[in-house]
Amino acid sequence: MVASSATSIYDGTTAEFTCTVTGYPVTSVTVSKDSLTLDCLAGTTSGDTTCSQNSNSPSDFVIKVETFSADEAGTYMCTATTKWYETNGTEMGSTAEGSLDLDYVKASTTNLTFDKNPAEVGETVTLTCRVEGSPMP
Numbered sequence: 329m330v331a332s333s334a335t336s337i338y339d340g341t342t343a344e345f346t347c348t349v350t351g352y353p354v355t356s357v358t359v360s361k362d363s364l365t366l367d368c369l370a371g372t373t374s375g376d377t378t379c380s381q382n383s384n385s386p387s388d389f390v391i392k393v394e395t396f397s398a399d400e401a402g403t404y405m406c407t408a409t410t411k412w413y414e415t416n417g418t419e420m421g422s423t424a425e426g427s428l429d430l431d432y433v434k435a436s437t438t439n440l441t442f443d444k445n446p447a448e449v450g451e452t453v454t455l456t457c458r459v460e461g462s463p464m465p
Contacts, residue, residue, distance in 0.1 A: 334429040337401075343393040345428055347406035350387060355421075356409040357381075359391050361402050366391075376400065393430075401432035436460060 337343045347368070349357055357368040359379045366372045368389040371380040376395050382388040393400050404427065411421035439458045447453045 334431060336431045336433045337393075337396045339397060339432065339434045341396050343396045343400070343430055345391050345404070345430075346382070347389045347391060347408070347426065348387055349389065349408040349424075351408065351410040351422065351424070353410060353412060354408060355411045356407070357389050358407050359389070359404055360407070361400075361404045396430075396432070398432045398434075401430055404428050404430060434460075 335343075335345070347357065347359065354369075357379075359366045359368060361377075364374055364377065366374060366377065366379040368379040368381060368391075372378070377391070377393050377400070379389060379391045382390050389406070391404060391406070405425055406427070407423060407425045409421060409423045411419060413419055437460050
């Protein structure tokens with residue numbers, strides 16, 4: 329499973345991460361964040377977020393968030409379940425979880441303005457500099 333960790337994603341970029349599942353037979357793999365739950369075995373999509381099984385590596389499930397924004401930031405939980413039956417008919421199984429924190433980063437912008445434009449030679453002017461971003465640069 330994915331270990332708990334944090335990753336910063338810039339505004340407007342694509343976030344992609346992998347949930348690796350070990351165990352057999354895997355009967356359920358879901359990714360959830362807040363009220364969103366995606367069934368990765370079925371390859372579901374909700375808005376800009378998709379979860380699907382990697383065809384080249386069946387134990388890997390790829391979660392992709394197109395056009396990342398502040399709304400997509402948060403903790404993504406990957407949950408995998410295996411179930412099987414013993415020869416006596418007893419149902420057995422296990423569940424494992426892993427999480428990944430995606431932090432929103434907005435690229436910084438800088439604006440420089442003059443109080444008098446154009447200024448005359450020898451005249452006093454004021455320069456104002458405004459910087460924006462998240463987190464603040």
